[in-house]
Every structure is written in C-alpha cells, then in structure tokens.
Amino acid sequence: MKITVVGAGAVGATTADNIIRRELAEEVVLLDIKEGVSEGKSLDMYQTAALLGFNTKPVGSTNDYEKTKGSDVVVITSGLPRKPGMTREELIGINAGIVKGVTENILKYSPDAIIIVVSNPMDTMTYLALKESGIAKEKLIGMGGALDSARFKTYLALAMNVSPLDIHGMVIGGHGDTTMIPLTRLATYNGLPVSNFLSTDELEKVAADTMVGGATLTKLIGTSAWYAPGAATLLLVESIVRDQKRIVPCSVYLEGEYGQNDICMGVPVVLGRKGWEKIIPLELTDSEKAAFEKSAEAVRSMNGALNL
Ligand SMILES: NC(=O)c1ccc[n+]([C@@H]2O[C@H](COP(=O)([O-])OP(=O)(O)OC[C@H]3O[C@@H](n4cnc5c(N)ncnc54)[C@H](O)[C@@H]3O)[C@@H](O)[C@H]2O)c1
Numbered sequence: 082m083k084i085t086v087v088g089a090g091a092v093g094a095t096t097a098d099n100i101i102r103r104e105l106a107e108e109v110v111l112l113d114i115k116e117g118v119s120e121g122k123s124l125d126m127y128q129t130a131a132l133l134g135f136n137t138k139p140v141g142s143t144n145d146y147e148k149t150k151g152s153d154v155v156v157i158t159s160g161l162p163r164k165p166g167m168t169r170e171e172l173i174g175i176n177a178g179i180v181k182g183v184t185e186n187i188l189k190y191s192p193d194a195i196i197i198v199v200s201n202p203m204d205t206m207t208y209l210a211l212k213e214s215g216i217a218k219e220k221l222i223g224m225g226g227a228l229d230s231a232r233f234k235t236y237l238a239l240a241m242n243v244s245p246l247d248i249h250g251m252v253i254g255g256h257g258d259t260t261m262i263p264l265t266r267l268a269t270y271n272g273l274p275v276s277n278f279l280s281t282d283e284l285e286k287v288a289a290d291t292m293v294g295g296a297t298l299t300k301l302i303g304t305s306a307w308y309a310p311g312a313a314t315l316l317l318v319e320s321i322v323r324d325q326k327r328i329v330p331c332s333v334y335l336e337g338e339y340g341q342n343d344i345c346m347g348v349p350v351v352l353g354r355k356g357w358e359k360i361i362p363l364e365l366t367d368s369e370k371a372a373f374e375k376s377a378e379a380v381r382s383m384n385g386a387l388n389l
C-alpha cells in the first residue's frame with residue numbers, strides 16, 4: 082500500500098503523521114511545492130519511528146510527482162487556508178487552480194488512485210477534481226462531514242458532560258458555515274436520543290456552534306484548524322485502506338440521491354477498498370429536506386464560479 086499526501090502544511094503534515102503512526106501503508110509520500118519542507122517534515126516524522134514504534138516510511142518530495150507513482154490513495158490538502166473573518170468560499174480563486182493542477186499531476190502517475198479532497202471550499206474542489214479528472218465517481222471523496230460530525234459530537238459531549246465516545250451523530254450537507262446540517266434529531270447518547278438530556282435551546286446552540294466550528298478555531302488560532310481535520314482525514318483513509326466499511330458523511334457526486342444531481346455534497350456513505358461503495362439513504366423530515374435543498378443551492382452557485 083502506498084499513500085500520497087499533497088500539501089505538507091498544517092493539515093497535510095498532521096494527516097501524514099497520523100497515517101504513518103497507524104501503519105496504513107509501507108510508504109507515505111508527502112509532496113509540497115515549497116523547497117525542502119516536505120523532505121524535512123518527513124525526516125522529522127521518521128525520527129519518531131524508533132520512539133513510537135512504527136514501520137511505515139515517510140518520503141518527502143518537492144513537487145516531484147514521479148515519487149508518488151503507484152499510489153493507492155491520495156489526499157489533497159494543498160491550497161490556502163482562510164484567515165479570521167473569511168469564509169471558505171473566498172478561497173476558490175486560488176485553490177481551484179491548485180487543486181486542478183495537482184489532480185492532473187497525480188493521475189499521470191497514479192491513474193487508479195482513490196482521491197480524497199480536503200482543500201477548501203471542499204465540496205466545490207471535490208466537484209472540480211471529479212469533472213477535471215473524469216475518474217469513476219466512487220474514487221473521488223471530499224472530507225468535511227467527518228470533521229463536522231466530530232465537532233458536533235464534541236459540542237454535544239461538552240453540553241451533556243459525557244464522553245464524546247458515547248455520542249453518535251452526523252452532519253450532512255455542504256462543508257460551509259451556513260450550509261452544513263447537524264442532524265440533531267438523529268443524534269444519540271449510546272442509543273438514547275440526545276433530546277432526552279438537552280433542552281431545545283441547548284440543542285440549537287450545539288448545532289449553531291458546530292456550524293461555525295471551523296470559523297471559531299480560525300478566529301482563535303489566526304489560521305484554520307489541523308488536529309481534528311488531520312484525524313478526520315485519517316478516518317477516511319483507514320476505512321478505505323483496511324476496507325472497514327465505516328459509515329462516514331462525505332462529499333460525493335450525487336445522481337438523484339437526496340433529490341440532487343450533478344453536485345458533490347455531504348451524505349453518509351460506506352467507505353471501503355473501492356472508495357465510497359454505497360450512499361446510505363436517510364428519512365429526512367420536511368425541514369431537514371428544505372435545509373438540504375438550500376445547502377445544495379449554495380454549493381451549486383459556488384460550483385458555477387468554476388466556469389467548467
Ligand atoms: N475539508 C476540511 O474539513 C478542511 C479542514 C482543514 C483545512 N482545510 C483546507 O485545507 C487546505 C490546507 O490547509 P492548511 O492549514 O494545511 O494550510 P497550510 O498553508 O498550512 O498548507 C497548505 C500547503 O499547500 C502547499 N501548496 C500550495 N500549492 C501547492 C501545490 N500546487 N502543490 C503542492 N503543494 C502546494 C503550500 O506550500 C502549503 O505548505 C486549506 O484550503 C484549508 O482551508 C479543509
């Protein structure tokens with residue numbers, strides 16, 4: 082197994098570090114355009130092998146795609162992160178060119194790779210990568226819902242003063258401050274509805290905090306987050322590599338599912354060795370359906386800016 086992570090910045094390096102610690106591949110290539118950075122970070126990571134006990138070898142590459150040849154899974158994190166006060170959508174101008182170029186280069190050397198897109202605005206970047214590459218839709222997966230769902234569970238656990246491990250819940254829709262849809266109605270505390278434990282006002286606050294989860298961290302840190310994004314990306318990579326068939330909300334190409342066509346946005350999918358293997362249908366209420374429709378309109382209008 083060979084995995085490539087493009088972009089050796091905060092999210093890319095954290096993702097690569099998580100992957101090597103879990104020994105998900107023999108080799109993990111970390112590629113960046115900045116001279117020496119990916120080589121340096123890879124060597125730094127490898128120097129933890131003797132301390133932490135793993136055998137996966139990280140390899141750095143300054144924009145040399147030959148080194149990525151034959152990758153089974155590729156994670157694209159290259160691109161600008163937002164600054165406080167910005168939306169993810171404002172990154173489209175620069176990141177679209179980066180994601181398009183990276184996808185082309187990756188496919189030259191790894192035509193069969195499963196590609197996970199992290200760069201923002203993620204739903205639109207996933208759509209762009211799919212349209213530009215023409216690869217099978219099952220092999221193109223946008224990471225957003227895994228992260229948003231982890232934040233949702235964290236805010237629920239904090240409000241209930243319980244372990245996040247005992248909380249189940251999903252966020253679907255677009256990965257944007259106003260487009261994501263925390264499914265509060267379906268969230269549980271070990272099978273019990275969270276509404277048994279929190280008031281409507283408390284649940285509304287959890288949902289609102291979840292939706293601006295990324296913006297909150299960006300304001301605190303001065304750039305966007307990387308620990309939870311790197312862990313959420315690991316969840317996708319691990320389910321694919323180990324064929325775990327986990328159900329994870331991911332941005333995938335919809336052809337009629339959830340009433341949408343020709344768009345990538347977050348829905349629960351089963352992740353396995355072939356990529357996303359199945360979309361899980363959910364019985365949404367009328368207001369959840371309306372929120373999904375509104376979210377799709379916003380994502381679609383962003384896709385329109387790509388002029389494909
Ligand atoms: N989908 C999500 O849930 C999620 C979560 C966190 C961050 N993000 C997004 O991920 C992206 C990366 O965030 P970050 O915090 O790691 O940023 P960062 O600035 O720390 O790292 C980005 C890296 O990409 C590299 N890069 C730029 N152009 C490149 C190219 N053409 N080829 C290879 N590398 C290139 C840069 O040199 C830099 O090292 C941003 O767009 C951010 O918004 C998405």
Ligand SMILES: O=C(O)C[C@H](O)C(=O)O
Nearest residue numbers: 163169201295296305306
């Ligand atoms: O908030 C951001 O811009 C980065 C990422 O999409 C996140 O949710 O952490």
